[in-house]
Amino acid sequence: VIEDSGAYEEQLGLYRRSLWAWLATMAVLLLVSQWAALRWGLAPLRKVSDELNRLEQGEQQQITGHYPNEVQRLADNLNAVLSHERKQQQRYRDALADLAHSLKTPLAVVRGTARQHFSGDAKAIEEQIEQMDRIIGYHLQRAAASGRGTIGAPVALRPAAERVVAAVRKVYSDKLLDVRVDIADDLRFRGDEGDLTEVLGNLVENACKWCRGTVRISASSGNGYLRLGFEDDGPGINDRDVARVFARGARADESVPGHGIGLSVVREIVRAYGGNVRIAKSALGGALVELQLPAN
Numbered sequence: 001v002i003e004d005s006g007a008y009e010e011q012l013g014l015y016r017r018s019l020w021a022w023l024a025t026m027a028v029l030l031l032v033s034q035w036a037a038l039r040w041g042l043a044p045l046r047k048v049s050d051e052l053n054r055l056e057q058g059e060q061q062q063i064t065g066h067y068p069n070e071v072q073r074l075a076d077n078l079n080a081v082l083s084h085e086r087k088q089q090q091r092y093r094d095a096l097a098d099l100a101h102s103l104k105t106p107l108a109v110v111r112g113t114a115r116q117h118f119s120g121d122a123k124a125i126e127e128q129i130e131q132m133d134r135i136i137g138y139h140l141q142r143a144a145a146s147g148r149g150t151i152g153a154p155v156a157l158r159p160a161a162e163r164v165v166a167a168v169r170k171v172y173s174d175k176l177l178d179v180r181v182d183i184a185d186d187l188r189f190r191g192d193e194g195d196l197t198e199v200l201g202n203l204v205e206n207a208c209k210w211c212r213g214t215v216r217i218s219a220s221s222g223n224g225y226l227r228l229g230f231e232d233d234g235p236g237i238n239d240r241d242v243a244r245v246f247a248r249g250a251r252a253d254e255s256v257p258g259h260g261i262g263l264s265v266v267r268e269i270v271r272a273y274g275g276n277v278r279i280a281k282s283a284l285g286g287a288l289v290e291l292q293l294p295a296n
Helices: 006-056 068-116 124-143 159-169 193-212 239-245 262-272
Strands: 178-182 213-221 224-233 278-281 287-294
Touching: 006 068, 159 178, 159 193, 159 213, 159 262, 193 213, 193 224, 193 262, 193 287, 239 287, 262 287
Parallel strands: 178 213
Antiparallel strands: 213 224, 224 287, 278 287
C-alpha cells in the first residue's frame, strides 16, 4: 500500500517544534526557580552583610535583625564579640589613665623633694626625673594608640581640628597667631577619636610653638587616602634632622622646652592605621608635616 508521507512528516515536525518549545520553556522556568530559591535562601546573609557595612560606617552599634536560627547564632556571636571588644578597650584605656596618674604624681613629689633637700645635686636628679617622665609619657601615649578599628562612627575632621586649635591658642596666647583651618565639612576620619585628637594636638602644638605667626591646617581625600597637612612659617626642619625628630625623646632644638615625644607618638598612631608621615618644606617657609591615611 503506497501512502503519501507528507502529512506524517508535517505532524512529526510540528511535534518536534512543540517539544523543543516546551523544553525551552521548562528550562527557563527551572533557571528562574533556581535563581529565586537562591535569592530567597541567601537573603539573610545579604541582610547580615548590609548590617555589618552599617556597623563599619558607625551607623549602628550591633546587629539588630531577626534571622533564621542558623544565621541568628552567627549574629548573636558577632554581637557578643563586639560588646566584649568595646568593654575590653574601655577597661584598657581606664587602666592607662590610672597608670598615668599614679606615675606622674610620685614623680612630681620626688622632683619637689629633690629641689628642697638636694640643692647641690638637684640638677642631676631633676634631669633623671625628666628622663623618666619622658619615657613614661612616650610609652603611655604609644600604648593608648588604639590602631585602626573597623567598627565605630567616623569622626568629623573640621570640628575636631577647631577644638584643638582653640585649646592651643590659649597656651600660646602671647603670640598673634593666624591659624587657618582649610578642611571641608564632609571629611571624616575612620578611627578612634582619641587617636585623632592626639595626632592633631601634637602637630598643631608643634606648629604653633615654632611658627612666627602663621599656621595652616589642610585636609583632602582622593585615590583611597585621607591627607592631612600641618604647615607653619617658622624655621623649618633640616633634611638631616628629619630622621632624628622621629626618635623618642629627640627635639629639633634642645633649648626649647618639651619632652620630644610628639612626632614619635604621631608616627606610631599613623602607622597603626596603615598610614605614613612625611616632613618637607612648607610653602609658608617653615615645616610641612603631611599625614596619609587609608580613607576606608
